[in-house]
Amino acid sequence: MPEPSVNESELRESLKRCPEAAVQAAIAFQKTRDPSLVPTIVFGIVERFVEPEVRSIVREGDEQVRLVEDLAIDSLLMVEIVILVEETLQIKIENEELRSLRTLGDLKTYLNAKVQGLPVPSQGQSLNFAEIAAMMPHQPPFLFLQEARIQGAVAEGIYRISGEEAFLEGHFKGNPVFPASLMLEALGQLAVLQLLKSEVDGLKAGEVDPNTVYFVSCDGVRCHKVCRPGDILEMRVELKKVHSPLAQFEGFISSGGQRVAKAEEISLTFNPKAEPKEAEAAEPS
């Protein structure tokens, strides 16, 4: 008779309250380290920690499901999930890597690479609303960016049209439509964020002074679809060229898989932050 795995009872104890399929997968994984078991294990662990009312969302396994916004996983709960995943998969997860995981799909892709010892795909840098607001010169009620992710020259952002926006009362009377001019503004704001955070074309993050970024021009604008309260503006800008003090971007907006708007060229002007002078930095004698 083969000895039962010494870890099995400990594993069961650690994974108590996880779905049985996840426990079985974890036991099998201990023996085989078969990466195809990873999603069952990880989604099972996530399911165990989220509120009962969102467990079915995890079970459906849609990779677009967002950990914070859809599943209400806060940073401390995420740590508990990570501890259990580390223990079960016998891997080490770095805090820095964790910060970039936004969706169930990100988590799956990341852990797949981890267990196979492959390089971890970069997810870029995700920013929540508080982080965006802390960085941007724009502030509510004139900040049209609720989440963003920046990776290289590309920035993606989200704005959900709540219907509470004051301007919708007059745009238009009895017929709230998100103004096309503000769609362009929202794209411009995402471009500003990209400029402040990115490290491309010789620009370093934090080098641009946020209070010196202004709009210069915009060409090739087309709108395809009207957006209303309840719609989500899914924005994407790509930094095409930096020639200080000018930066050029291309921008798109879609919503629910449909094209909404496009701007072929958005130009912003900016000043780099003043370099601290050596003499001023020195201690007075």
Place this chain on the structure above:
Amino acid sequence: MRNVVVTGMGLVTCLGLDRPSVSGRLRRLEHGIQRFQPFIDDPKVPISLAAPIPGFQTEGGDPEDWTFPSSLKLRMEQIRSLSPNALYAHYALQQAVADAGLELEDIGNERTGLFTASSGSAGMTYFHMERLKRVGPMRCSPLGIVASIAGTLNFNLSAMYKFQGASTGFVSACASSGHAMGYAWDSIALGRQDRAVVVGAEDFTYETIVPFAGMRVLSPSEDPDTASRPFDARRDGFVGTGGSVVLVLEDEETALARKAPIYARMRGWSQTTDGYHIAASHPDGDGLRRAIEDVLRTSGTEREAIDYINAHATSTQAGDVSECRALKSVFGVGKGPRISSTKALTGHALSLSSIMEAAFVLIGIRDGFTPGSAHISQLDAEAEGLNIIRESVEEAPQLALSNSSGFGGANVCLLFEKPECG
């Protein structure tokens, strides 16, 4: 200085989880002490009695294993940071806020403070430390600290109910929740807050109660009907309990303006320290005497006007004697105020006891009785001459003191006055 009134009460005690139940059992002197199986089953534990809390089971370090009344709704992230005492406190707080005629939204503002008292959670500390040493910190719950340390009450409650005024905790052992009441009173009287939620809570767990057996202060009695008997000559230690009591204190004008129900006016409070010993109280009750004199003086109250004292008396030999001496030195012998220790019914709730007994005084004021001192078959000689009532009296106290004393010789007195139209 502004007047301070008590407008809401929430109870998680061995006598029940609502005021009518607790009031009835206090009036009829029905105790909450039982033979407690986990103690009986452990041959190393020399005691067999405790006063558990009905409806709650909080043994073990995993809050998801605990049971509590289903009317209390907590989210996963709120459950995972709990200590047992914070769990009881959630229940008591929600009850107290509703009792005060308020919504939970009414306490999440800058004018409301949170004043708490617990000794932290020995059980949670043990659970997390044992795991820490076994598997290392990187495999331990990130919430272990906030669930364990003294302060777990204010962390959990201020996060859940969005308190924006004061939030602080008091750690003076069995005087702790008296200190919380006192500083809440100060905050309102001085105009710093209009309202204060005062919370006393203590784990009902092995780790909180059994260490007192090692101090030789728990009753080894096996008879739940007589084990806790403050002022009895043959008393042999206290019986452990836990739970939570929450009182809502308000500026009197604020309370009257919203036509709030008023239990009593809190006329004042006092605190002193024996300056004597780490655990034992001063043999002549010197610190407690000074505390009683101080609350009378600072509130402008004649000692003859006091008609009820809820004593600290825990049913230990030394402690009850020193309190008797303190009481005699202030009130003399003969026809003094009625005195009882409700610990005969509840056992000793440690950090919770002061506010729990304050609540019992308030229940008596509201429901028109003075609870008796149960289980005395032979009065201790030191208690001779004090008006210790063996049965409940069908008369509400007009001016009542509640005494508490804790380790380090800390003494707190709270003074309550029956409302005129109550």
